[in-house]
Amino acid sequence: MMDVNKIKPEQIEAEQLYKEMGLSDEEYRLAKDKMERLPNYTETGIFSVMWSEHCSYKTSKPLLKKFPTKGEHVLQGPGEGAGVVDIGDNQAVVFKIESHNSPSAVEPFEGSATGVGGILRDVFSMGAKPIASMNSLRFGNLNNDHTKMLFSEAVRGIASYGNVIEVPTVGGEVQFDESYEENPLVNAMVVGLVNHDDVQKGLASGVGNTVIYAGGATGRDGIHGATFSSDVVEGEKDNASAVAIGDPHIGKKLIAACLEVIHSDALVGIQDMGAAGLTSSASEMASKAGTGIEMNLDLVxxxxxxxxxxxxxxxxxxxxxxxVVEKGREQEILDVFAKHEVDAAAIGEVIEEKTFRIKQHGEIAADIPVAALTEEAPVYHLPSEEAGYYKDFQDKEKTTPAVDDHQEMLKNLLQQPTIASKEWAYSQYDSDAQNNTIAGPGSDAAIVKIEGTDKAIAITTDCNSRYIYLDPEMGGKIAVAEAARNIICSGAKPLALTDGLNYGNPTNPETFWQMEKSIDGISEACLALDTPVISGNVSLYNQSKGEAIMPTPIIGMVGLLESTKLVTPSHFQNADDLIYLIGETNEEFGGSELQNILEGSYSGKAPAIDLNVEATRQKQLLEAIHQGIVVSAHDLSEGGLAVALAESVFNNKGLGVKAEIEGNPTTALFSESQSRFLVTVKKENKAKFEEIIEHAKQIGVVTSDGKLKVSQENNKIIDEDAEKLNKLWREAIPNLLHVGKQ
Incomplete structure (x- = not known):
């Protein structure tokens, strides 16, 4: 093993060893200037992780400033472990989404499991009890063994961690496209519940106070994980050593211990050791408090x-x-950890000098100004250039694809992995842990009851990266709008969002343009729909073999139901209920599932969205739900109206549909026009519903014959047994994975 103590600072400079750690020549020179000397090997490593994209957001920071982050419900915006939103009665929800993409490409089981563990710690470090977990996943097409392995192992990893730790995995989304073949995306989101006065912050305040380490022992796993996650993962490299290994059994004890510790007034600050481990947590806590930290690694x-x-x-x-704990009261805190069988030790103290000082074996191993690692990290304003394909796509004439047999096409659509049932994945998750899940996986949004109250929260994750690829700004708006539609359909009022921004290499001007424009679109939608950004994560360099993934900014959104009586299912409920389509359907097939089936690629214009129209429709639908006149509500997304009608009767109630369409049947059934909802109401509420909702048209009625019937001027377009369609939809992914087949 290399003895880093024998590597002299002069050798690091002469042999450019800093490049192996991820620092550029300019960054190394900047580090020297900050130190006013040559940094040693450990110091160079500390600079490299703290100045990595993963920790410093050095290329994305200028763009992140565009996000609206304040709102009447926001108690804590970006800058802490997670964001905090008021839900009334002195209670708040704490939530954040985070990616674990690079580790999951190399070790999908461990990568996804530690992704869940890491985001859990971000939430309970804020003093919140984790009450729900979600995920958003992207993989290549399910036609090769490597993708099947990545998908299967990532799902297994998420389940293995979440199920042991007894936090329900209540939903999520999975999409498949060849651009993710070598670079899957694994984004995990956790929501926690906290009382206002229990909210914690990661502050190293109070000179002389003690720094305490708690949790699992430190090993050699995950070294340089932050820089590994800020680089391009190439298939032939062995990066397994950069993937940390999680232990949910320790994690479960750590949650219990930390949630007890927060009630001690001896606690000054607490933070998760995430990316860059002890380095980032200690230096960031000192930076936020305007102090310094000295640690003795012999005590770790x-x-x-x-x-x-x-x-x-x-x-x-x-x-x-x-x-960080008040000096003289360390034992109180150590005793709590001991009670929960969690190792803890005092390893340092808060100092007045604003420096990050590390000692080992009686010698100073590192001594760096705190500001140099945090607020003075380099920030880059990268060049942006409109993607070459964009103008061609914008100039492309809108056309309606030729579909000869709409019934067969619906069957084909229902078996596309992005549309097909994800039950194979979510059946592995414990979605009912804690016994507060009202609506779990398979619903438009998950709904979790707030214990001891009649309130509930709705949670969703959404992003159609195809639209964002075609038109980043329009696609960014749609991502936020679709998340909000899912929250509205559940009966909840959207409160705020967290974003997982996944892109390719930002030094490519076209990729940076995709980032810039999609963030513009997200920001505009956040303002229009009153859903500020309270937390998030950036994951760049997601590409392999020179090809970037499609731009994929995941939107995780939380909404509030003032009463569980407002919970609205996404499936049809009763025969004879009237079926309404809210919104106009136009000739919009760019980035659609239909285009994917017919052409195997995406081109043309993304669907258009008018945010004022979107906001009005959402408000009106929520009003109708609150008046108790909506029986079910479902947003229209991939596959259009035909898929939404089919999904609405896939709940084994023997229900069917009798619907009438107008205009071109391909457009009516498969267009992916935005701002549309499929809603059922009782006959007696017809007039009242139509009074509240503009642009609502009755298109049919729920039947009891178990058939999906769609006609146009008495001509049958679709006439199929709903259970047969359900079987195709439900079995598509297991069949592709060959589950249960010899």
Whole structure:
């Protein structure tokens, strides 16, 4: 093993060893200037992780400033472990989404499991009890063994961690496209519940106060994970050593211990050791408090022998927290961890000098100005250039694809992995842990009851990356609008969102343009729909073999139901209920599932969206739900009206549909026009519903014959048994994975 203590600072400079750690020549020169000397090996490593994109957001920071982050419900916006939103009665929800893409490409089981563990710690470090977990996943097409393995193992990893830790995985989304073949996306979201006065922050305040390490021992796993996640993952590299290994059994104990510790007034600050481990948590806590930190690494619990300062400071071993505690009251805190069988140790103190000082074996291993690692990290304003394909797509004439047999096309659409049932995945998750799940996986939005009240929260994750690829700004608007539509359909009022921004290499001007324009679109939609951004994560360099993924900014949104009586199902409920389509259907097939089936690629214009129209429709539908006149509500997305009608009777109630369409049947059935909802109401509420909702047209009635019948001027377009369609939809993914087949 390399002895880093024998590598002299002069050698690091002469042999450009800093490049292996991820620093550019200019960044190394900047680090020297900040230090006013040559940094040693450990210090160089610390700079490299803290100045990585993953920790510093050095290329995305100028764009993130565009997001609206304030609102009447927002108690804590971006800048802490997670965002905090008021839900009344002195209660708040804490939530955030985070990616674990690069680790999941290399070790999908461990990568996805630690993704769940890491985002859980972000939430309970804020003092919140985790009450729900969601995920948003992207994989290549399910036609090769490698993609099948990545998908299967990632789902298994999410389930293995979430099920042990007893936080319900209540929903999510999975989409499949060849652009993710070498670079899958694994984004995990967690929501927690906290009382206002229990909200914690990651602050190293109070000179002389003690720094306490709690959780799993530090090992050599995950070293340089932050820089690994800020680089392009190429298939032939062995990056397994950069993937940390999680232990949900320790994680479960750590949650319980931390949620007890927050009630002690001896606690000053607490933060998760996430990306860059002990380095980022300690330096960020000092930075936010305007202090310094001194730590003795001999006191850090270690599970491997002879670890040097570089390894300890850059390790991303899981299930670890850093706390700052009032001097003289350390034992109170240590006793709580001991009670929960969690290792904890005092490892340092808060100092007045604004420096990040690390000692090991009686010697100073690193001594860096705190500001140099945090607020003075380099920020880049990268060049942006409109993607070459964009103008061609905008100039392309709108056409309606030729579909000869609409019934066969519906069957084909229902078997597309992006549309097909994801039950194979979510059946592996415990969605009912804690016994508060009202609507779980398979609903437009998950709904979780707030214990001890009649309130509930709705949660969703959404993003159609095809639209964003075609038109980043329009697609960014649609991503937010679709998330809000799902929340509205559940009966909840959208409160705020968290974003997982997944893109390719930002130094490519066209990729940076995709980032810039989609963030513009997201920001505009947030303002129009009153859903501020309260937290998030950026994951760049998602590409392999020179090809970037499609731009994929995931929107995780939370809404509030003032009463569980407002909970609205997404499936039809009763025969004889009237079926309404809200919104206009236009000739919009760019980025659609129909285009994917017919052409195998995406081109042309993305569907258009008018945010004022969107806001009005959402408000009106929510009003109708609150007046108790909506029986079911479902938003129209991939596959258009035909798929939405089919999905609405896939709840084994023996119900069917009798609907009438107008105009071109292909457009009526399969267009993906925006701002549309499929709603059922009782006959006696017809007039009242039509009075509240503009642009609502009755298109049919729910039947009891179990048939999906769509006609046009007495001509049958679709006439199929709903259960047969359901079987195709439900079995598509297991068949592609060959589950249960020899």
């Amino acid at each position: 619990p270690q599970r491997e022998e002879n670890m040097d300062a570089y390894e300890i400071m850059l390790s991303e071993s899981q299930e670890r927290m850093l706390l």
